[in-house]
Amino acid sequence: MISLMVLLIGLLTAIACAIPGSYLVLRRMSMMSDAISHSVLPGIIIAFLIVLDRSSPLIIIGAALSGLLMVYLTELISRSKLVKTDASIGLVFPGLFSIGVILISMQMSSVHFHEHSVLVGDITLSALNNLVIDGVDYGPKSFYILGSVILINLLFIIIFFKELNLTTFDPQLSEVLGFKNLTLHYLFMTIVSITAVASFDAAGSILVIALFIVPAATAHLFTRTVINMIIWAIIFAIISSISGFYLSIYFDAAVSGGIAVMCGVVFLITLTLVKLKAIRA
Amino acid sequence: MNSHQVTVNNLPAVEINDLTVAYNEKPVLWDIDLSIPQGVIMGIAGPNGAGKSTLIKSILKLVKPIAGKIKILGEDYDKVRKRIAYVPQRSAVDWDFPATVFDVVMMGTYGQLGWFRRPGKIQKALAFDAIQRVGMEEYADRQISQLSGGQQQRTFIARALVQNADVFLLDEPFAGIDAKTEKSIMQIFRELKGEGKTIIAVHHELITLSDYFDMITVLNIKIYASGKVEDVYKKEIIYEAYGGHFNFSQNESILD
Numbered sequence: 001m002i003s004l005m006v007l008l009i010g011l012l013t014a015i016a017c018a019i020p021g022s023y024l025v026l027r028r029m030s031m032m033s034d035a036i037s038h039s040v041l042p043g044i045i046i047a048f049l050i051v052l053d054r055s056s057p058l059i060i061i062g063a064a065l066s067g068l069l070m071v072y073l074t075e076l077i078s079r080s081k082l083v084k085t086d087a088s089i090g091l092v093f094p095g096l097f098s099i100g101v102i103l104i105s106m107q108m109s110s111v112h113f114h115e116h117s118v119l120v121g122d123i124t125l126s127a128l129n130n131l132v133i134d135g136v137d138y139g140p141k142s143f144y145i146l147g148s149v150i151l152i153n154l155l156f157i158i159i160f161f162k163e164l165n166l167t168t169f170d171p172q173l174s175e176v177l178g179f180k181n182l183t184l185h186y187l188f189m190t191i192v193s194i195t196a197v198a199s200f201d202a203a204g205s206i207l208v209i210a211l212f213i214v215p216a217a218t219a220h221l222f223t224r225t226v227i228n229m230i231i232w233a234i235i236f237a238i239i240s241s242i243s244g245f246y247l248s249i250y251f252d253a254a255v256s257g258g259i260a261v262m263c264g265v266v267f268l269i270t271l272t273l274v275k276l277k278a279i280r281a
Numbered sequence: 282m283n284s285h286q287v288t289v290n291n292l293p294a295v296e297i298n299d300l301t302v303a304y305n306e307k308p309v310l311w312d313i314d315l316s317i318p319q320g321v322i323m324g325i326a327g328p329n330g331a332g333k334s335t336l337i338k339s340i341l342k343l344v345k346p347i348a349g350k351i352k353i354l355g356e357d358y359d360k361v362r363k364r365i366a367y368v369p370q371r372s373a374v375d376w377d378f379p380a381t382v383f384d385v386v387m388m389g390t391y392g393q394l395g396w397f398r399r400p401g402k403i404q405k406a407l408a409f410d411a412i413q414r415v416g417m418e419e420y421a422d423r424q425i426s427q428l429s430g431g432q433q434q435r436t437f438i439a440r441a442l443v444q445n446a447d448v449f450l451l452d453e454p455f456a457g458i459d460a461k462t463e464k465s466i467m468q469i470f471r472e473l474k475g476e477g478k479t480i481i482a483v484h485h486e487l488i489t490l491s492d493y494f495d496m497i498t499v500l501n502i503k504i505y506a507s508g509k510v511e512d513v514y515k516k517e518i519i520y521e522a523y524g525g526h527f528n529f530s531q532n533e534s535i536l537d
């Protein structure tokens with residue numbers, strides 16, 4: 001039963017990440033997504049210290065705020081033209097991440113957060129944390145959080161589909177036609193931050209990036225339209241998370257590790273097929 | 282024709298006064314004064330790094346000048362946005378983006394649609410017309426990464442045509458394309474001019490400069506000359522603006 005829950009949490013996490021992942025790949029922002037998934041940590045810890053409930057929605061808000069803080073600081077530094085964008089990302093996120101790690105080691109070395117689970121996630125823990133109202137058990141809270149995030153991500157992409165495509169493909173024309181690239185950028189970064197937090201339990205800071213980038217990059221190898229790319233990214237996320245779950249059981253390893261490995265395997269297989277000109281979508 | 286329309290038609294398409302632009306405190310455009318009348322095909326010439334793209338981007342408010350005023354059709358850019366079409370340098374976008382020719386041409390309708398509104402039948406019909414006009418109907422469903430340089434450029438031109446603008450700003454539309462595409466783009470420019478539209482195109486190929494344009498602006502940080510081809514297309518002017526970067530032995534006869 002627990003292992004079915006773990007499987008489902010992994011699956012929902014992978015789907016949630018694959019949706020914004022497609023635009024992260026197209027906008028060449030994998031570095032930024034990595035930075036965000038690290039920077040949400042201090043927000044998670046500080047919000048946890050306030051509400052003392054690891055699955056409270058307030059944690060998501062706190063974490064999304066620290067992810068956005070990182071995007072904003074990066075923007076400030078690279079605007080100064082003193083360093084390039086990727087360098088300013090590199091300046092900001094290790095700072096925020098280390099604040100998070102220091103908070104953990106000071107406050108609660110044996111409580112809810114372990115440095116290890118911060119890095120690679122602890123999916124089993126969240127599979128055990130059920131939503132109980134008036135004595136009725138409604139299953140793991142993660143289901144509801146991840147389900148909401150998937151819904152928000154889908155809505156975001158449906159509502160802003162035309163604007164996202166325009167500003168991603170041709171940002172200059174987008175500005176010229178009167179759209180606000182910066183507004184869209186921050187909205188999108190909010191979506192990425194929320195997704196990074198919701199995925200934290202299942203994947204931790206380091207492996208979230210695999211879920212964001214690899215299924216979408218795999219889909220990008222052969223798809224001809226953005227819609228197809230998103231659909232295929234979700235399909236690859238599903239395949240990788242299910243097979244990754246069984247792989248991790250077989251090797252008795254962290255589930256997130258198994259999923260990340262399978263994301264890579266699926267990528268390599270697809271790449272080979274594309275090189276052999278076997279698929280096109 | 283009433284008097285009001287006449288005054289509107291006499292306004293310059295673009296009027297620039299005392300424009301200075303710098304990146305990181307290094308000036309790339311210096312005290313530019315330029316007036317481009319409506320209904321002409323104007324070429325902006327100058328060597329690499331002369332600030333041609335920057336000039337176009339300043340007109341479109343994509344870069345912020347240090348000083349100067351720019352009016353388009355007598356108005357501030359924001360007021361006449363919908364009457365202006367822009368074709369960026371082909372290399373400015375990622376051609377691996379998953380989209381078909383049709384998808385990209387549709388983007389030209391987004392300005393009229395604004396936020397949230399989806400393109401419908403009308404927009405699709407406009408896009409098909411424009412694709413036909415540039416002779417790309419066979420390729421409408423083709424992925425943009427599978428196009429030749431000339432086909433990519435025609436896709437961009439079609440996207441601009443969809444905007445149904447009065448002023449067209451194009452950055453190097455003739456760079457890296459085949460002779461057939463070059464001819465068909467020129468044909469479209471002439472048709473647009475016939476409809477009273479204004480074409481402003483960056484062009485650094487000196488050999489074809491005088492064939493393609495009725496007016497030329499020679500730019501290299503400052504403006505060396507601007508006006509009718511016969512007045513501007515002169516050896517001294519080109520030589521001065523291009524400095525040592527221009528190989529005269531090859532082009533001398535053309536300029537005489």
Ligand SMILES: Nc1ncnc2c1ncn2[C@@H]1O[C@H](COP(=O)(O)OP(=O)(O)O)[C@@H](O)[C@H]1O
Pocket residue numbers: 304305309327328329330331332333334335336
């Ligand atoms: N975003 C930018 N930041 C800093 N310098 C730039 C930027 N864009 C262009 N430049 C510099 O400004 C000068 C003019 O560039 P540009 O307008 O692209 O010239 P052209 O289009 O005539 O080749 C060049 O020296 C170029 O290196």
Ligand SMILES: [Mg+2]
Pocket residue numbers: 333334335370452
């Ligand atoms: Mg240029």
